[in-house]
Amino acid sequence: MDPARSSSPNPATLAPLDLHASWARSREFGLRPDDALSDALVSPADLRDRLEANARLLTFSRPVIENLFRQIGCPSSTLLLTDCDGLILSAIGDTGFLDRATRVALCPGAEWSEAAMGTNAIGTALTTRKAVAVEGSQHYLTRNRFLTCVATPIFSPTGGIAGILDISTDARANLSHADALLRTTAECIEHRLIENLGEGFLSLHFHTRPDLLGSPLEGLVLFDEAGRLLASNRAARALLQLHGEFPQGSYPECFTTQWRHLVAWAAFGPLTPFPLRTLHGQTCIARAELLLPRAPHGRRQAKSDEAPGRAEAPPAPDTDPRLGHAGTLVAEWHRNRCAGPLLLCGETGTGKRHLLYQHCRDHGIGMPLLELDGRSLAARAQAGRDELEDALRQTENGLLYLTDVDLLPAEARSRLFEAAGSSHRIVAASRHPLAREAEGNGLDQATLARHGAHIVTLPPLRERTDFAHLVHRFVREACPGRPIRVLPEAIDRLRRYPWPGNISELASRLRLMLALVGDDSTELRPDDIPDELLETAV
Incomplete structure (x- = not known):
């Protein structure tokens, strides 16, 4: 009897069907479940070459991966990043579990493609191009069955897979919550790879949901001067129905608004949202920006x-010294992990959002950041309250930025401010000055003081x-x-x-x-x- 067939898993425990196909591929590669571990690590010189070839992926993924590991909070686990061939580039995690994982080559320099390791989360995600969970006995090789692993692809800006993000732990651990966190982190990495690509004439950020505009979940595309598509993230590909491993196209094949009108809008107001309709009939909210050339080190400059x-x-x-003081206050708030909410006050266009995002970039803050529009939430009553609660759940151990907080009902503001603290970092913005006492639905100093708010006011340009x-x-x-x-x-x-x-x-x-x-x-x-x-x- 074929040993591989006699060791097949119980179909009732093997889901989805992709794993059945993966076991079949593993047999076709000539692997047997009881195969011993071979010398699977590449040489130190080859590993250095792989690390150099994937320098951008490592640079833009490291901060968010470290934050993801803290969010998952699973002891006896390791978080892995691989290249496009499934070769592990980095591993962070519990020291004791890392030692155990090393004994099955779950460490930098090891290749975890299906051809090398049979059915496993990394290799199967690489083959199927989608998130995969492989639990215990679902692994093809017997020596790997002490593991439970969840992996998701990181897609390259121009198509194909840039790498795989994987969480591996003891087979008895529950990783039911890891899939969504891995996917969100992968999308955040994809977003950063496109933003720092160093190419393109115009960037377009868009989504059907206004609250997702400005977040890593927004659609993001780059076009050249002729309107040809240079790069796109997975959200953009889904919204625009761009199919194929290496999607190609042009602006007129994606949107109905004329290209020259989009360029004019980008030149006039890159931070101003506007409606944009896709060729497939979806209405999106968008922001467009004309891009400056980049210096060789990757930062845009004139x-x-x-x-x-x-x-x-x-x-x-x-x-203006008040801007320096504002930056200092934001840094002090961020260092105080138990601080109440941060309130940024200033007229439209004074740079509230820029101050926050610049602080995150300058200090390498990689925590997930979700941005919501308070005006939109207030207009949608119960749906807005539900969305706020959902946002608070998503940003536990992350950062929530809410604009026009003064437009929210008092009950919703109190719920928001009460959540601020060690597990939630809440930043709110208001375009209006504070009142000494409560006036209607506005913000007042007494309420903010009660919640321990840190207030930063940006001066108007005049x-x-x-x-x-x-x-x-x-x-x-x-x-x-x-x-x-x-x-x-x-x-x-x-x-x-x-x-x-x-x-x-x-x-x-x-x-x-x-x-x-x-x-x-x-x-x-x-x-x-x-x-x-x-x-x-x-």
Whole structure:
């Protein structure tokens, strides 16, 4: 009798059917369940080559993987990251379990494809291109049956699989909650890989649910100047019905809005959401941004640095000291793990969201971040309350950012603020100043003090001391490689406008002015500023 057939698992315990097919493939590879462990590790030199080849994957996955391990909270387990061939690149976890796992080559340098290890979560996820759980006796090789493993693919920005994310633990452990956490973490890694790809002319963020816009679960695509698709994440591929391992296409094959209109919108207001309809009839909320070129190390920068001697030297970066103080307050709040909620106050466009995201980037904070729109929640009554509760469950040991918190009913605000603490990091934003006492549905200082809130207020643009510096910065960003001298008289004229949209309005209007002056202009003069811009000037 064939030993492989005599050791087949009970079909009642083997689900889904993909695992039956995997056992058949394992036999076809010539493996037998009782095979002894071979010398499965690649050489140290080969492992170094693999690590170098996957440097981007490792760099952008490490912070979120470490946070995932803390969230799963499963003792005697290890969290693994592999390359596109199933070769383990990194392993973190319980020391004792890692020692035991090493005895079956569950460690960096070992290949866990089905051809090498038979049915296992890593290899089967690699073959089927979807999340797989393999429990105990479902493993093809007998020596691996002390394990329970869950794995999910990490998809490359341009198609195919970049790697596999796997959690492995003792066969008796319950990993029923790990599948969703692994998938969310994989999507977060995919999001970061696209954002740091260093290519593209325009990035488009979109989703049918407004509350998911700005989160790792949003659809994200990159297009070149001609509207050809360069990169996409799994959410975008699902929303746009892009099929195949390496999806290709163009903007007109995805959306109904004309390409030139999208480019104009991106140039005018990259942070402003707008409706966008897919070719398949779904209405999405979207944000579009024109991308600057990147330096070789991967960070976007203006190319004006490459043309010394021609441009006027910008003023010293005399950033408004209130911005530095705001950053310090956010850092202090983050270090205090038991702190109450963080409230960011400031008019529309003063940079509340930017301050939070910049802090997370600068300090390597990889915890999952979910963003919700308070205005949308308030408008949907019970559905909004249910969505808030769901968001609190999703962001346990994570970070929840809620905009327009002052529009929420008082009961919902209290529920939100009471959740803030060691297991929830709550950041709320308001576009209105605080009231000394409760006034209708607004926020008041007494309520915030009762919940231990940390309050950070960002000044409006018209009060900032670094106005000229911001003008020079946005001009350089809008015209990379083309030095533009901003005349002092132009800055004086711009100062006269109250800027109700603050930083985001200044950036978008400057892009529009520079587009109107033409590609040959080397100066921004007072008469380049349209009169209609200053109709409401004081």
